[in-house]
Amino acid sequence: MIVSIEREPEVVSGLWRASGQVVALRDLTWPRRCVRCNSPQVQARALTVHLRWSPPWVWLLLPLGLLPYVIARVMARQTGRARLFLCRTHERQRVVSAIGTPILLVASTIGGMALASITNVSMFLLIPVAGVIALFVFPRGVVFPTIITSDHMFLRGAGTAFMISLPEYDGIRDSADLHPDLT
Numbered sequence: 794m795i796v797s798i799e800r801e802p803e804v805v806s807g808l809w810r811a812s813g814q815v816v817a818l819r820d821l822t823w824p825r826r827c828v829r830c831n832s833p834q835v836q837a838r839a840l841t842v843h844l845r846w847s848p849p850w851v852w853l854l855l856p857l858g859l860l861p862y863v864i865a866r867v868m869a870r871q872t873g874r875a876r877l878f879l880c881r882t883h884e885r886q887r888v889v890s891a892i893g894t895p896i897l898l899v900a901s902t903i904g905g906m907a908l909a910s911i912t913n914v915s916m917f918l919l920i921p922v923a924g925v926i927a928l929f930v931f932p933r934g935v936v937f938p939t940i941i942t943s944d945h946m947f948l949r950g951a952g953t954a955f956m957i958s959l960p961e962y963d964g965i966r967d968s969a970d971l972h973p974d975l976t
């Protein structure tokens with residue numbers, strides 16, 4: 794009898810793909826495959842990623858001053874957690890990025906202050922802008938949220954091979970449909 798040795802696609806609850814993003818439940822252990830390259834040869838321990846997201850409207854408060862902005866940002870903040878896996882190569886890249894980002898942030902802050910001193914624009918407006926640019930140039934962490942709702946996180950940063958292995962998100966599921974006892 795010939796038995797197919799092709800691996801069955803891993804059944805994953807609470808993880809989908811949607812237009813170039815991973816949709817995940819807010820606190821979930823992801824499958825044991827590298828999030829970047831989909832390799833099953835991953836580090837033994839899962840990496841716990843803490844994710845924070847505030848709705849974009851909080852930026853509108855920035856011209857009113859730093860305090861209203863910070864208060865709104867903290868009040869509207871949504872958080873989540875993902876325990877995910879990386880292969881050796883991508884774990885090394887993550888460590889390099891984690892060291893490089895603070896350096897770039899400090900450099901951009903100094904740059905922002907220098908720019909503020911030669912223009913009339915408020916320094917307090919320029920520093921956060923410079924910081925955000927730095928975060929986009931050198932995104933910190935493995936995945937980063939574009940939206941966090943009360944149930945789900947929409948995350949950029951996962952590799953294509955990892956994403957196409959996930960089922961398509963139809964937008965109607967929520968955590969109640971994925972109770973672990975029923976799977």
Ligand SMILES: [Zn+2]
Pocket residue numbers: 827828829830831832879880881882883
């Ligand atoms: Zn990898």
